[in-house]
Amino acid sequence: MSFPKLWSFHGGLRLDGHKQESTRLPLRAARLPERLVFPLLRRDGRLAAPGAKPGDRVLKGQLIAGGDERLDPPIHASTSGRVRSIEELPLPHPSGLAGPCLVIEADGEDAAVEIEGLANYREHPPEELLRRVHQAGIVGLGGAAFPTAVKLAPAGRRIDTLIVNGAECEPYITCDDSLLRHRADEVLQGAELLRHILHAERCLLAIESDMPEALTTAERALREGGFDRIAVVPVPAIYPTGGEKQLIRVLTGREVPARGLPADVGVVCHNVGTVAAAYRAVVLGETLTSRIVTVTGRGVRQPQNLEVRLGTAIADLVAQCGGYTDEAERLILGGPLMGFALPSDELPIVKSAHCVLVAGRGELAGSRPAQPCIRCGACAEVCPAQLLPQQLYWYSRSDQLERVLDHRLFDCIECGCCDVVCPSHIPLVQYFRAAKGKAIAKQREREQADRARRRFEARQARKAEEARERAEAARRKKENLEKSAVPEIRQAIERARRKRAEKTDQHATSDTPGRS
């Protein structure tokens, strides 16, 4: 399949790639760790239900947490061993906070559960394939960890193009590159599988033009495999071409609406790693138990890509890459632009962790003191979302939430282009993240208040109803007594009436003399 034309998106930057450092050594499997840690905190803040208790023996690929919830695919044991505990441990999260984790002690046997694959998946209904993708725990491996099965079921919308994202645009990261170099066939098989599920007419595999080896292997695999509905498309190495909306724009010229989904314009986009994992899940019956992680930066002796079991400690990976150099200064999970600093290396690799960057002294900008904004507008020129970062910054700083939202704060993809070009070294993205956090917190508070109001009002209504019912019951009882045919009751009522009348008479007579 040929592919003639490319579009371009607004802004973006040509950055120094720093890709060759980690691609000198070939991809290899990391050592089997002795202890694996699986965080149980889900995206929505609730906890995934553990599927195993401390003391249980688990096999590789066995479900250990989560289950049927659509937005939270399950987690599986990444090797065989015994569940040691469920305890609070630090999470690989920008907050550095701890959360409940399930800890497995590996037994070294690496025994796996047997799940039969569907080699002839075309004979099975799409629902069955989607269920398999979900149950294998497949999420987006490009960094966002969004459940893949959800993206593959775009309710009611017709999808004509499946985009497989191999445009690994952030500097230093090469895990997609090495996957394409070593297992391009798996990626293409996976692309064909997803195209089948989506009933898409064509599939575009986008690879950045500065990844020539990946391009060559992908093209060779394409020719050999005879995938006639798939095209390999070299895209320019401009950061952030690999951003979902940017890539869709570059390949199809279509603009995903703000707050909309790619499916709204007939496109679905998946990372190459995700696609390969979906293939292994459906066709080979493997659950998601490992991923490729780039360990790089001047702070590590032998930068390289490793196939890592989920739950492996970062310290373990660094040790397998020759350990830290004397220069090592900052530990970052993710890339230099969109990643976040980690307080320690005793943190587990999770599904979304694609890169461990150990920055050497002065390797990354960012810690320079910020100067006042001079309104040069350089940030607006590079913003791929066509926002006005200087205005956003101004309103975020002065806490004018309404105005920030008016300037489409939530369209910011936090790519960090504005940070890079800012001559005053203002950490703009962090201001935007803080403002987003505030807006979300405010929204949550509002929702909670609304719920409290509803509960309060429901309680008031219930109380009023109860009081009314009580009064009604009392009145009915009295009426019934009065109407009663039993002579004793009638006599008793009469007696009581007489007594009351006498009393009032007495009062009246005893009052009169006093008054006169």
Place this chain on the structure above:
Amino acid sequence: MLALLAVCLLFALFGLLLSYASRRFKVEGDPLVDKIDAMLPQTQCGQCGYPGCRPYAVALARGEADINQCPPGGEDGVKNLAELLGVESKPLDTARGTEKPKAVAVIDEAACIGCTLCLQTCPVDAILGASKFMHTVIAAECTGCELCLAPCPVDCIRMAPVRETAATWRWPEPGAVRP
């Protein structure tokens, strides 16, 4: 004569139009009260001196209450109310209480005697239990109003600050000290 008739006719016409408009575009309830009520934190704690947020909103709309009587709303709340009502902002009336970090009630279940007194006071039905059975707080629904503390005869209810988790955590502004 004709002029007089025309004017009368016009008057009648406008009268009809106005009466139609007043019926067609009638606003149910008091929009100002709703606006104020939407701004209040809905803790239903009664620290303002009114039995709930809505009664305080009604009093504010009538001009009977002051804008600085809501401690859970805090200084920000006072500022917002001042803006909405077009009056000068003022500091929170600390005699009524102070702004506290969000907390939820926790019942020491071993000490609870099942008297149902807290159940009856909770303004949002966030305590679950029955007579002579242990009670417990539905943490997600608790507004932290502290109204259940006083009636408990065995003092087994305490306020526990809401713990920050990785899911509720928000990026701090640059320059802010990271916890």
